[in-house]
Amino acid sequence: MVIEFKLPDIGEGIAEAEIVGWFVGVGDHVEEFQPVVEVMTDKTVVEIPAPAAGTITEIRATVGEKVPVGRVIFVLDGAVPAAGAAPAKAAPVAAEHAPLAAAAAPAAGGAGPASRPGPRDGGRILAVPSARRVARELGVDLAGVSGSGRNGVIRTADVQAHAAGPAPAAPPGAAGFKPIAIPPGPGQRRTPFRGLRRRIAEAMVRSRQTAMHFTVVEEVDVTELVALRAKARAMAERDGVKLTYLPFIMRAVAKALARYPELNSQLDEVAQEIVTFSHVHLGIATDTANGLIVPVIRDVQAKGLLQLAAELQDLVERTRAGKAELDELRGSTFSITNAGNIGGTLATPIINFPEVGILGVHRIVKRPGVLEGPEGDRIEVRQYMNLSVSVDHRLTDGANAARFLVEVKGLLEHPGLLAL
Amino acid sequence: MTKASAPAPNDTARGEPAAGGRPAPDAPWLRALFGHLVRTRCIDRRMVQLQRTGRVAFVGPVTGMEAAILGTAAALEPRDWLWSGLREGPAALLRGMPLDEYVGQMFGRSGDTGRGRQMPNHFQHRGTNFPSWSSVIGTQIPHGVGAALAARRRGLDEVHAIYFGDGATSSNGFHSGLNLAAVWKVPAVFVCIHNGWAISVPSHEQSAVDSFADKAPAYGMPGHEVDGNDILGCHVAMRELVERARGGAGPALLVARTYRLEGHSSADDPSRYRAAAEVEEWARRDPLARFQRLLFERGVLAPGEPEAIERAAYAEIDAAIRRQEAAPDLPLPSLVEDVFAGVPAHLRRQYADYLDLLSRRGPPRRA
Numbered sequence: 115m116v117i118e119f120k121l122p123d124i125g126e127g128i129a130e131a132e133i134v135g136w137f138v139g140v141g142d143h144v145e146e147f148q149p150v151v152e153v154m155t156d157k158t159v160v161e162i163p164a165p166a167a168g169t170i171t172e173i174r175a176t177v178g179e180k181v182p183v184g185r186v187i188f189v190l191d192g193a194v195p196a197a198g199a200a201p202a203k204a205a206p207v208a209a210e211h212a213p214l215a216a217a218a219a220p221a222a223g224g225a226g227p228a229s230r231p232g233p234r235d236g237g238r239i240l241a242v243p244s245a246r247r248v249a250r251e252l253g254v255d256l257a258g259v260s261g262s263g264r265n266g267v268i269r270t271a272d273v274q275a276h277a278a279g280p281a282p283a284a285p286p287g288a289a290g291f292k293p294i295a296i297p298p299g300p301g302q303r304r305t306p307f308r309g310l311r312r313r314i315a316e317a318m319v320r321s322r323q324t325a326m327h328f329t330v331v332e333e334v335d336v337t338e339l340v341a342l343r344a345k346a347r348a349m350a351e352r353d354g355v356k357l358t359y360l361p362f363i364m365r366a367v368a369k370a371l372a373r374y375p376e377l378n379s380q381l382d383e384v385a386q387e388i389v390t391f392s393h394v395h396l397g398i399a400t401d402t403a404n405g406l407i408v409p410v411i412r413d414v415q416a417k418g419l420l421q422l423a424a425e426l427q428d429l430v431e432r433t434r435a436g437k438a439e440l441d442e443l444r445g446s447t448f449s450i451t452n453a454g455n456i457g458g459t460l461a462t463p464i465i466n467f468p469e470v471g472i473l474g475v476h477r478i479v480k481r482p483g484v485l486e487g488p489e490g491d492r493i494e495v496r497q498y499m500n501l502s503v504s505v506d507h508r509l510t511d512g513a514n515a516a517r518f519l520v521e522v523k524g525l526l527e528h529p530g531l532l533a534l
Numbered sequence: 535m536t537k538a539s540a541p542a543p544n545d546t547a548r549g550e551p552a553a554g555g556r557p558a559p560d561a562p563w564l565r566a567l568f569g570h571l572v573r574t575r576c577i578d579r580r581m582v583q584l585q586r587t588g589r590v591a592f593v594g595p596v597t598g599m600e601a602a603i604l605g606t607a608a609a610l611e612p613r614d615w616l617w618s619g620l621r622e623g624p625a626a627l628l629r630g631m632p633l634d635e636y637v638g639q640m641f642g643r644s645g646d647t648g649r650g651r652q653m654p655n656h657f658q659h660r661g662t663n664f665p666s667w668s669s670v671i672g673t674q675i676p677h678g679v680g681a682a683l684a685a686r687r688r689g690l691d692e693v694h695a696i697y698f699g700d701g702a703t704s705s706n707g708f709h710s711g712l713n714l715a716a717v718w719k720v721p722a723v724f725v726c727i728h729n730g731w732a733i734s735v736p737s738h739e740q741s742a743v744d745s746f747a748d749k750a751p752a753y754g755m756p757g758h759e760v761d762g763n764d765i766l767g768c769h770v771a772m773r774e775l776v777e778r779a780r781g782g783a784g785p786a787l788l789v790a791r792t793y794r795l796e797g798h799s800s801a802d803d804p805s806r807y808r809a810a811a812e813v814e815e816w817a818r819r820d821p822l823a824r825f826q827r828l829l830f831e832r833g834v835l836a837p838g839e840p841e842a843i844e845r846a847a848y849a850e851i852d853a854a855i856r857r858q859e860a861a862p863d864l865p866l867p868s869l870v871e872d873v874f875a876g877v878p879a880h881l882r883r884q885y886a887d888y889l890d891l892l893s894r895r896g897p898p899r900r901a
Binding site: 121161 | 583585588592797800801806
């Protein structure tokens, strides 16, 4: 008896599914209920088991292919209608599910689901459909992308991170040292070190090991800025724009970089030339569920506060949702990292290599401040914010970094100047 | 009727998981209950596998929640009623619904006593006082309260166990049902199978109370929360409340805290809304493994027996699958039967038109 297995509607009213991976090959014998193929619908990834025992004689869909519901995806031959065949032999069940007795003891060391031989076996590459589309658009070879999804499935963010990042360096932290092994034991949870997390690690190591980091810190009296932003926010809201402090800081940075362009530079290591940019493309370090991603707002020097606010809101939201385009994730000339809304009064940012500088923005706090006036010194409740700038001391000097920071400080303490 | 004060979880369990009322706190009873737990798990796996090959259309898995459902249901007498919220099909099996009727409902062929009027995995069984359930949230609560009121007025010695999930505590049915049940002091026990997630909504996003059991005093009834993965604890607590209701002391709310280890249904991907670590944490508290360890410790089960019980369960389930999958389609006239006592003229006309279409176009192709 030959069974032509048609892709069933495994969700509720799905139209098609993508083949993620085959667990079997032509000529393999399968038992009823043994997993045959993994497919992905717009809702979820599921394993499809064999409808009966028999031999796979044909596989009619390739990995990555989108198959409409109802199309034959494999053919099973010699299939006995198996009256009670499966229960007579416990083997097929045991192969797929741990027998009940074993279920009592969770796998020691928490090897977890990753221990199952994933459908990547056999050299096939597993990726979600959107990741494939993005990879096609960007000309990224999926073979070089490490996946952070279940069973190492490549997700869109992995492709974007791969394409945006520099070429992979040596495994992070490995240089010259014997790799450390942590023996498995109780109380551990093990997560594969790959995907975006690994890209971040590689970028950080490269930056820290190449750029000579030097950090300058300045305290900024933002009392005026707070008042101005409170007024401007109401105005922005009428346009549906959420106005944070960041657009003001971006404006100030763009203006200060125009004065100190050596901080708006990169080193062309091949040509041994310092490239200085006339445009200011600001990378905005963004905390996402998957980790740090740095979307880029372009030509900040030519944009007003409301436009920056609107672009920022849109881009950050899309980045967090994994929907930013690749071009929006690269090409920055200087970066800003804003941890102020999370916490911490001071940090030493790591440069978004190969840029020369990065500005750290910290929390605004209220405290008494000494003001000089015609009648002498007086104490008032003021609002202060720390700014830190890390620069690559190879390409600029501490004095320049300090001058740049003083310029930013002056603009933010008298935010009316930002309009100039 | 004597009523014991709250017994400890390891108190001897009375009642009988299958039909029959003899007190049996003994090893055979515990083994039978364990057998139902294993069978429920095996049915779940098979039904999901059938769904993935397109052989049944829809499955709502119960894996992880078996102890809460079976432990409480085992405290009911055969004459009692069980109003199901969503996943209590295994409770009907435990109370005597034949496995073939259960599997037949999944396939919707001539073995389906519901005659294909329901989605798959929406059971009913007259013999165990198990009314057809609705996926609409909380509607069974006032139905069950009304039936409990009727039972008391007619002098019937019935308790109505009304099941629902944590999400249903936010439904209108919950409020009106619990309120009037307490006002009327009907013989009902409300069982909240609290698995922490109303599909994708975590319980802390739908209620600010520490325990759903805290809601009960507001209606004027006691509320208790139990570890829903402790099958004997669930059983003892439920028996206490059932006896209380049977003795005329009125309704109570029992909240069994447990976890749904699989998706809400075969069309759900729970990894989109809950963390893998949370699922792993609850998988470690698997009620089946836990009960098995207890029975090993007590010497009720010998090594190797759970595997034998599992093999027997699969044999029984697979045989039922063969029969129900091979059963003939429902007869065509069932399209217009059942809703009215007789088939009214307008349905006769439609049916005749349909037959006419069939004769001209041929039978519909099966997808």
